[in-house]
Amino acid sequence: MPESGPASAHASAARRTGRRLSWIWLVPIIAALGGLFLVVRVWMEAGPTATISFQTAEGLEAGKTQVRYKEVNVGLVERVALNPDRSGVIVTIRIDKDAGNLLREGTRFWVVRPRLTLSGVSGLGTLLSGAYIGMDPADRHGEEGGRFATKSSFTGLEIPPEVTQDRAGKRFTLKARDLGSLDVGSPVYYRRIPVGQVVGYHLDANGEGVDVQVFVDAPNDAYVNAATRFWNASGVDFSVDARGLQMRSQSLLSVIVGGVAFDTIEQRERVAAKADAEFPIFPSESAARAQPDGVPLHIRMRFDQSVRGLTVGAPIDSNGVSIGQVDSIGLELDRTTNQFYAEVGATLYLERLGAKTMGEIKEYSGSSLEHPSGKLLTAMIEHGLRAQLRIGNLLTGQLYVAMAVFPDAKPVSFKMEQTPTIPTVPNNLDQLQQQVNSILVKLDRVPFEALGNELNNLLRGTASLMKRLDTRLAPEAQAMLKQASKSLAAVGGVLNPDAELPASAGTALQELSRAARSLRELADYLQAYPDALLRGRAQDGPSSRPPR
Structure with missing residues (x-):
């Protein structure tokens, strides 16, 4: 019995020492497992990363600049660096796990900054909060089954899109000879009501025209059909007709920034046009409403x-x-x-x-x-x-x-x-x-020089003749005028009623009076005896004088 005491005590001490060593090593093991668990958890909860190429990193800062979708924070910029050829920058972003499915083919990114465009002012909030990266994921209805290929590398837009991909409506392409006064953000009118806007433009394939992309919001996109005609509604349209001067414009905004209008001209079955359909754009409403031109x-x-x-x-x-x-x-x-x-x-x-x-x-x-x-x-x-x-x-x-x-x-x-x-x-x-x-x-053939010489000679002869008449006839004419004056004076003296007549003139007047009396008696006699003209005057009778 006494020998068994020390042996049991030694065995008991050995067991206690073994237990103490196991508990000491368990603590770091548990800590390591906990750290590993946290790492795995963080890794599993972390969202995917993506790279975006921009021309400049203005306003972007790693660890601070956010990625937003519909004004909701869905990610953060992790790194900003130059690309290999130094022509731009590559921004690395990390998207939240629940928004990871937004990184798919067709998703667009752009930097939101304060901008003044035709459609209004945008990005004013960034004056206080700073710039952020906007996000426009591809529409889920764009492919069959709503499945898109995931993507981790994108090219950012330098200009924010006017229309997001989830906006209800349709895009159409208008064929124009030139852009005119249209610009991105110009309104699209239907019956003078704004129903859409211009979202882009570029030269056509051969460079002879311009393709203008417009977006018409739903449900107004149903009014665009095969018989629809678009025309440039920019500025003011003046015309003169029987009613006088006519002035037409869609709105004051279209006068300033331009615009496009459309209407259905032909009355036939109207089937809504498909998205991305092409239409010609006419220069004016009158041209759009004109009859079709047919084969040129x-x-x-x-x-x-x-x-x-x-x-x-x-x-x-x-x-x-x-x-x-x-x-x-x-x-x-x-x-x-x-x-x-x-x-x-x-x-x-x-x-x-x-x-x-x-x-x-x-x-x-x-x-x-x-x-x-x-x-x-x-x-x-x-x-x-x-x-x-x-x-x-x-x-x-x-x-x-x-x-x-x-x-x-x-x-x-x-x-x-x-x-x-x-x-x-x-x-x-x-x-x-x-x-x-x-x-x-014919006038050039007329000898004006010879005629001029003859006319000069005629004028010189006329001047010489007038000079001779003035020197020779003037004295004789003066004498004749004096004699005529004397004659007129004498006649005036005779005709004056107060003047005394000469003796010969008085005798002549008496003879004239007697002759007039004899003629009067002869006339009276012939009136009484008209046959006296044939038989002569009778010699007998009481008196030869006819009775009075």
């Missing part, structure tokens, strides 16, 4: 006179109706005469001539020629159809081309080609100028 006919015209005042775009007129426009103006050399002439290219829209004309064209032509109007055009030229330059504005001297029938026009040979040449006639002003030139040529 490209023509050439030769003018031997000056075309100063004729510009590209000038109308081609027929009885006051525009049936086309001038496309090009150039010079060509006629080798037969070694004279230059103007060759004008133009486009005719024959459907503007009316339904009856188009019916005759279809009946007249068939499909044997390049253009269905070939035979009818040939017949009209044979009957005197010609092109003529006329003055459209006396103040500016602008010219236009008139298509009219001239019955007295000289016959010409015409061949219908792909681009036919329409014969021309001089305008009235040119004819008047030719007549004036002819008159001037």
